[in-house]
Amino acid sequence: MNVADRATAGFRQRYGAEPAGRWAAPGRVNLIGEHTDYNDGFVLPFALPLRTVVAAAPARDGRWTVWSELDDEPVDFGPADADEPGRVDGWAAYVAGVVWALRADGHDVPGARLAVASDVPVGSGLSSSAAIESAVLAALVDLGGLDLPTGRWPRLAQRAENDYVGAPTGIMDQSAVIRGRAGHALFLDCRTEEVEQIPFDLDGAGLAVLVIDSRAPHRHADGEYAARRKSCERAAATLGVTALRDVDVADLDAALARLDDDETRRRVRHVVTENQRVLDTVALLRAGRVRDTGPLLTASHASMRDDFEITVPEIDTAVEAALAAGAYGARMTGGGFGGCVLALVDAGSADAVAAAVTDAYARNGFTAPGTLTVLPAGGVTRLD
Numbered sequence: 208m209n210v211a212d213r214a215t216a217g218f219r220q221r222y223g224a225e226p227a228g229r230w231a232a233p234g235r236v237n238l239i240g241e242h243t244d245y246n247d248g249f250v251l252p253f254a255l256p257l258r259t260v261v262a263a264a265p266a267r268d269g270r271w272t273v274w275s276e277l278d279d280e281p282v283d284f285g286p287a288d289a290d291e292p293g294r295v296d297g298w299a300a301y302v303a304g305v306v307w308a309l310r311a312d313g314h315d316v317p318g319a320r321l322a323v324a325s326d327v328p329v330g331s332g333l334s335s336s337a338a339i340e341s342a343v344l345a346a347l348v349d350l351g352g353l354d355l356p357t358g359r360w361p362r363l364a365q366r367a368e369n370d371y372v373g374a375p376t377g378i379m380d381q382s383a384v385i386r387g388r389a390g391h392a393l394f395l396d397c398r399t400e401e402v403e404q405i406p407f408d409l410d411g412a413g414l415a416v417l418v419i420d421s422r423a424p425h426r427h428a429d430g431e432y433a434a435r436r437k438s439c440e441r442a443a444a445t446l447g448v449t450a451l452r453d454v455d456v457a458d459l460d461a462a463l464a465r466l467d468d469d470e471t472r473r474r475v476r477h478v479v480t481e482n483q484r485v486l487d488t489v490a491l492l493r494a495g496r497v498r499d500t501g502p503l504l505t506a507s508h509a510s511m512r513d514d515f516e517i518t519v520p521e522i523d524t525a526v527e528a529a530l531a532a533g534a535y536g537a538r539m540t541g542g543g544f545g546g547c548v549l550a551l552v553d554a555g556s557a558d559a560v561a562a563a564v565t566d567a568y569a570r571n572g573f574t575a576p577g578t579l580t581v582l583p584a585g586g587v588t589r590l591d
């Protein structure tokens with residue numbers, strides 16, 4: 208059964224009724240621009256064809272009941288739970304967080320019954336959390352007839368994650384999931400939230416993006432993410448700038464000379480050079496030179512591995528094996544400490560590259576990776 212039908216079937220079975228509608232939101236990968244979003248910088252993600260679907264209908268009692276195929280038991284919560292971050296936890300916190308963010312923004316959020324099904328794997332760094340937040344947000348906005356232009360959705364969904372769930376993430380994932388467009392990568396300035404849809408015609412160039420799920424267990428990912436963010440904020444304060452976005456790559460050496468520990472210097476170097484790599488990638492894509500972006504992807508990976516120190520052995524092995532098998536470029540995508548790698552490959556060699564990575568994993572005694580080729584898909588939408 209496809210994901211939309213699973214959401215409907217779950218709704219019928221749980222609530223013995225028909226949903227009023229179904230809303231779908233994709234996962235995402237980030238082509239380039241890692242840990243730049245919370246530094247007010249640039250990112251270039253795209254939405255995936257894998258989606259989370261929410262089937263929903265209004266509930267007259269003013270409460271929210273949500274069932275997910277991840278869990279047998281539905282979770283029920285009322286306004287008091289939604290108004291106090293922490294009262295709902297686990298996967299349902301992403302749903303309660305959206306209700307919280309909408310209420311905090313002054314909206315009269317309708318009670319609802321929701322059923323969630325998803326093809327976006329959880330814990331693989333493909334933004335299953337932004338997908339559920341965005342699909343629920345779309346459902347509640349429609350069911351309640353709320354006056355909330357889509358341009359404001361990414362910040363609200365991010366607030367759900369930052370302030371209700373408690374993860375100090377940036378604006379990239381929600382933006383990609385909400386604003387993504389088929390055949391395009393989303394060039395986002397995370398300071399101004401200005402976006403440009405950049406044509407990313409893999410098919411036309413005879414290329415594919417291979418996504419490799421490292422299957423590496425997330426090791427202290429939350430604490431390490433927060434530590435990287437703090438370190439960047441401290442460095443910006445030392446340098447007297449609002450955010451590391453304000454350090455131009457031409458001024459990098461001078462900025463590094465003003466920092467007194469080597470670790471902070473490496474963190475800053477990653478962010479500043481990564482912002483420039485995003486701009487360079489965008490310039491190449493605008494010129495239709497998709498294949499030539501490969502070395503920038505690989506340089507981004509080296510920077511994450513050596514300077515930002517957020518990769519793990521499984522991830523580095525996948526990147527090296529993909530490059531050795533002929534990928535034009537490869538890098539970890541997402542927050543790090545596990546998750547996925549993406550590789551830019553000839554469409555005809557995607558299977559061979561996937562097989563080479565699988566072999567390298569076996570030689571190293573790692574759990575076999577997952578592999579999938581993807582094309583940029585559209586963002587959140589109402590299905591019916």
Ligand code: GAF
Nearest residue numbers: 241242376377378379541542
């Ligand atoms: C995670 C976060 F959610 C994003 O905001 C971003 O910081 C990313 O890690 C790293 O680029 O996906």
